[in-house]
Amino acid sequence: MTDSPQDDLIVADAPIEALADKGPTAPPRSKWKDVWDQFRKHKGAMTGAFFFLLITLGVLLGPFLWTLDAQKLDIRAKDMRPIYTALWSPDARVGWAHPLGSDQLGRDNLAQLIAGGRASMAVGWTAMLLSLAIGTGMGVSAGFFRKLDGPLMRLTDLFLSLPILPLLLVAVTLFRQPLRANFGPEGGMFILIVTIIGITSWMPTARIVRGDVLALKEREFVLAARSIGTRPFKIIWRHLLPNVLSPIMVSATLGLATAIITESALSFLGVGFPSDFPTWGKMLADAVARMEDFPERVVLPGIAISLTVLGVNYIGDGLRDALDPRIRGR
Amino acid sequence: MLDSAGPIARIEKLRVEFQTKDGPVAGVEDVSFDINPGETVCVVGESGSGKSVSSLALMRLIEYGGGTIAGGRILFDRARGGEIDLAAAKQDLMRTIRGNEIGMIFQEPMTALNPVFTVGRQLTEGLRVHRGMSRAQAEARALDLLQQVRIPEPERRLMQYPHELSGGMRQRVVIAMALACKPRLLIADEPTTALDVTIQAEILALMDRLKRETGTAVMFITHDMAVVAQMADRVVVMFRGNKVEEGPATQIFETPQHPYTRALLAAVPKLGEMTGKAYPEPMKLLGRDQADIMPIIGTDTPLLTVENLVTRFPVKGGLFRRTVANVHAVEDVSFTLNKGQTLSLVGESGCGKSTCGRSLLRLVEPDQGRVVLDGTDLMGLGPNRLRDARREMQMIFQDPFASLNPQMGLADQVAEPMRNFGTHSGSELMDRVAMLFDRVELPRSFMRRFPHELSGGQRQRIAIARALALSPKLIVADEAVSALDVSVQAQVLNLMMELQAEMGLSYLFISHDMAVVERVSHNVGVMYLGRIVELGPRAAVFENPQHAYTRALLKAVPVADPRQRKSEKDLNFKPIPSPIHPVGYTPAPNVYDEVAPGHFVLTSESGY
Amino acid sequence: ERGEDGHVNIIYWQAPSIMTPYLSSGTKDIEASSLVLEPLGRYDETGALVPFLAAEIPTVENGGVSEDLKTITWTLKEGLKWSDGTPVTSADVKFTADYCMDPEGGCAQLAKFDHVSEIETPDDLTAIVHFDKPMPNPYGPFMGNQSPILQKAQFESCTGPAASTCTDANFNPIGTGPFVVDEFKPNDVISLSANPHYRDPAKPAFATATLKGGGDAESAARAVLQTGEMDYAWNLQLAPDVLASMAEAGAGVPVSAFGTLVERLEMNLTDPSPDLPEGERSTVAHPHPILSDFKVRKALSMAIDRELLTEIGYGQAGRPTCNLVPAPELYASPNTECIEQDLEGARALLEEAGWTDTDGDGVREKDGTDLSLLFQSSTNAVRQDFQALIKDWWSQIGVETELRNVDSSVFFGGDAGSPDTFQRFYADVEMYANNFDGTDPQSYLQMYRCGNEPKPSSQWQGENINRYCDPEYDALLDELATTGELSKRGEIARKLNEMVTKDSMTIVPLVDRGRVSAHSNSLGGVILNTWDSELWNAADWYRIDG
């Protein structure tokens, strides 16, 4: 026999214990608490969430703290430098009235950054969500319903090859007026931009999701779901979607960045928001010409965009880990 | 041969830890044993008892899986250079030992081979690294190895990719790979668990022969006591990271000391145990209060009648994806299943058992035939009626992990069928789920868990609970216990039989494990290449097999008795012919001969 | 000495796509072709006429223009050769006119040949152009960069519908200019070398030249002013502070000159309201509910600080103006009253017109309608700054403004189907710039004739963008068309100019925009000319050593 330290214990009730259920003994907790616990352990995700929250709160609450109107011109105070430039160049034009400086028409950079953030974040998120919704819908349908696969994938090819600029111009011509009438100039444009970005950027998501669904569909639990009488849409909703969450998450983070940047390219082409309506992308684009003299005007929105994207990326990473029960268990 | 005096490897107080997010976890707590030259040491124990971890520690591969050897020594006697402690050796040194002096055969033949390199390339790699052979030399040796492991057409295999080989051939390639450099110690980690009986028998015989011919020491890891009985010189029993018993094979089987060993042996179904009994009955398990074991009689009223069922999978090809050939997966199958009884389908992998089961539920659309369940002809139903009909018939799938959605809570998974049919709702639904958990003997606290938090047996019980949720009349159990440990398997089987006795369920039990089939069935159908070659009452088929294939199959089953070893000579399996036939091909209908009442044997051509 | 100064690099941030001005009227194409093709005479930097291929400029005085103003007789210089060595004759002149006047050729410069009835070539050097009516300004055909002479031999088979299939000829026209095309890569780059048969044996000083296209004004400026990679950059429409900071690098200098280009606001006199049925929006059927009132238009103009606009948007290359026709001097009215910003006066004027802020939201109302305007323009950084500034000023006088900018290819595209063209004018105010060719404003002023407005029946074509209509104005126009005497013409033109600007404030001029270009310090001989091609005197360019 052996000299295992557990011997006595095993002898005492071994037969029963050997065949008894074993498994994690920790009491199960609520799912969301679990997710949160796991998420909290992810250092990157927490840092990302922190910065992301900071920026979000900044753009949401900013207007209450910094009440200057972003569109207010103050031509006498134009081309002010941020206050910190005084540290190394004492004769720079700085002032506490414009802590981050002002632009060539004397609009306050801080106020613009806040207002621009609101717009960019709103566009970024909605466009990204829209594109995710379309992409996931297309991908799942193509992967799940054999008959739809061919047509939907060809449709994806079509959208991939659509030239975005003419598409935009068509959309603007057709829908600007009704949208403006119903939602106001900014609201209408918002809807238009978000839609255009959404419908021209869902294709990669659709491709990836389709691939994953094709593989998942062959898994036994989908067959099992069918055998217990689950309807196809329920199968998609309960069994497929939760399992393709991780690639969707990746698309989401990349999609947010692309949406914010595409918006700026659009306003550059004159189909975006009214020209005096700031967004991060537009601030960045406008400031490129004066990048040498006023680096802060490119750097500040640039940092804002990058931080947001990075934040979301890390949050996505953390969420992916946290939402996966297999990893969460450990 | 056995010229070296001492053991070839000595494991002393081995402890292996894994770093997890909740701190270190011990995979192996305290294990010591020796392996002598030319000896086969079997390490047994249930899943998770640390068998694989010990073997990986021996190879020092455990580091790559996130583990560390936290204590103990692994002394290995090198061919040249005396004894060294592997636990402390440098990885560079290990590299010259791995594959060279210690070879390893892994658990999963399907994934152990790199899918993108040819068999030849993977076989020669080690030879070229350790033996410095040229490509041509290495290839010659590889060919030689393939011949040793008796792979048909070895020249062709060298050029093939792993997926082009059958599971058995793949496992033989893995064995050849491990043997390539003539290691002095061979570690075989469950080399046959994933294979079916016939191939398993072949592989075991092969390993036995190789050991005898080359004098290699073998550390054989398994949880299948029948295999142990066939292979072992000495047995080490492990339990939860500890060694609990060690001794010669016969001693372990005949006079087990430790309670765990005894429980384990009790749980092993043995072929022939049921001889003389007319009806199946639950197993007697150690340490359980089983009032008295009652045979399950069932009724004689037919529940399910299958007539001339044919299922074919089209093989598409050509420019316009026309069907060029068909896989004849199920060919003219007919049988009747009575209420409260079990009909088992047995046969080799790929013979069409699963397809047959799935066709009944129309999870796969059959091409022809009639399936009548309790008076309704399932073949004629539209999608909605079919869905309703599925309330009466449920399926338990082969792989308990794959058949549960990893992202869904267990309670939800069990509740899903009821939600689908709206049979229960609100608190009533939850009550019923709780009741089902009780029924399959799972604590209610598991309701909020996820599949990965359960052991295999528990998962399979969830699957059973889900199948029971709608109180069906028929359950198709497709290899429902194949993936489970013996002890757990016994529990699940007992559970299934209890349920049958209580609720009058009928099972279509699909398995390749003859011993299990013998225990649970009222009737047995033996399938070969899509056809049922022999069908009849269990006793008749097992005790008086008529068809040549049935006989071969029965002969291949390992017996959990070290005194009844099989030799390679006893086995003569022909490779299964291809079930693929061109489009116009019409197979001849099956003609049966009734040798005894209810015992049918196929007399027309079966391909065997 | 010809060719001794090596190579010159010119950058146009809009890339030329074709080398004949007859098939494209893009400035980039016309200017590029002016290196190769030449007209009989050009305008110089002061707007005066100078002979190029012609021996002298025909006038009434020297008898070249008939007294009835119906014929003009051109005489070619002697001994002129095409770059392939063949002589230039009056047949080429006549051919050029035929080429452009072919109804199926789609000639872009057809307007230059208006009223030409016939061209007579009595000898090899003389070409007489007959008009079908008196032409006070007979210098349309063959004058200026838009109507150079083509070689008959080369283009003979390219008339009418075949015009666009002659890719070779269109890309490599044989000309009389200082350079010949070696290789033409459309929308990319043109490689040129000195014309061996150029009439002045000492010119051009450069043996080869490249005209690179593409990018944007900013990077073109950078290439000349900061890195010195290029010798000449065209039309640097950049904010003055950006240009100034680039010029500090010292590799080159910006140069500027003024022409007739005026950035202006156009007031819509008709109602663009989307509530009107399609086909009636922005048509004379519905006068504008707000802007029909002169006082409002006047107040809007008074609120604008043109000095500041100029400083911010154009710097040295702009000057505030109140005129539609800012030059030449003869036609420019001495009207400067609008320059001074007067917010108080503007407010008073609006009060007077009945627009008051009754609900205290900062926006004036009258009869329940807000004084709220939609202000559109094409997409362009400077214009967007202007829009923001003007919006700000207007908000100070209680006018609410919504800004909109439209992609310029749509805005100026003239597509009858698009609601966003400047002709449709589905906005209350719009801003753009316009100028006239050559030095005579007659046709320019004619645009504002009654009935010439864009409307559905004319497929929204027409130049009277404001939908201005004044019979008195039309009568004056008729008078101008028949007046030959210069001083009298000047007087009438000034009157017309004032009628649409200061008297009615239909057109609110903002800035007289000059042209800014830049050349490197080592490029000599550059004379910036806004009346003709900027490259008009490329033959005289040379390299400054050191």
Next chain:
Amino acid sequence: MLTFAVRRLVLSIPTLLFISFVIFMLLQLAPGDPMSQVPLTVPPEVKEKMRQALGMGEPALVQYWKWLVQVFWTEPKIFIDWLTRDSTLLGWLPDTALYHDELRVISWQTRSPVMDIVLQRIPQTLWVVGLSYIVGILIALPIGVYSAYRQYSVFDQAGTFITMVGFSIPPFFTGPLLIVLFSVYLGWFPSIYDTTHVVNDWDSFTVQLRQMVMPVMVLALQTTAQLSRYMRASMLDNLGQDYVRTARAKGLSEAMVVMVHVLRNSMIPVVTVIALGVPAIFGGAIITENVFKVNGIGQLLLTALFANDLPMVMTLTFIFAFLIVLFNLIADVLYGLLDPRIRYD
């Protein structure tokens, strides 16, 4: 495999026709007019005449049909003629002389055949965009491999950080930034790409290199950011596989295990991702080409769009669509070739 490819090719013809039709109708609907460049001084009647001369008056379907004939019938004939007349490969064949002055697709803007201009643009596009793609791949793969091998190491974290920043910063910012740094202040590289430059010796080659560095870098940054993420994910998937353990058990060195066994498997999805990105090379990089004045296909499309040069836009977009469909197919075939488990029949 072959039949699979052929079948997909055959099926892609109707797809392409449909795509071309949709694009055509879209362009027809889009506002804008080739006359937008014409100065406002040109009277409307003249503009109308010019429009007529371009063939704009015809009904849309007629225009579409003409375009189809030109692209699918006339242009191939010219190509075959060129092959048998001027190319070195097939020049020995008798001149087929199939082309008899039928109307080709003519650009409205330049009045020259669209295909000629496209061909002219291909070299610089391939040099710059193509090279940047290759550079991007060459940088991305090692980063991805190493990040995965040392998951959560400092290198991995830094790599993630930098690639994400690279991804979120648009090229219209990085381009001018590089120009200011390297052309204006340091004077190392030219800010203007010379498309007429001919490489015929070492010196001219270095000139070519110098003018390519900046645009290539700007573009490579984007490629690197995306590809290295894919590579990392794919490596991580494969590092955990059983066959890796088998390879180690054979006593292979880590380098062999990672660079041969794991890499080969991880490359399968990445290679197809790479293949799917290739059409974008031919599509050019609109913003970057514009910033550095590379004047490749991207710039051509952009100018054509702004000039409303419909035949040019239509043809370029169609070529792009064709490449997308083609490379989708190639990606599928590659997948099958690289992964022996997948067999298309």
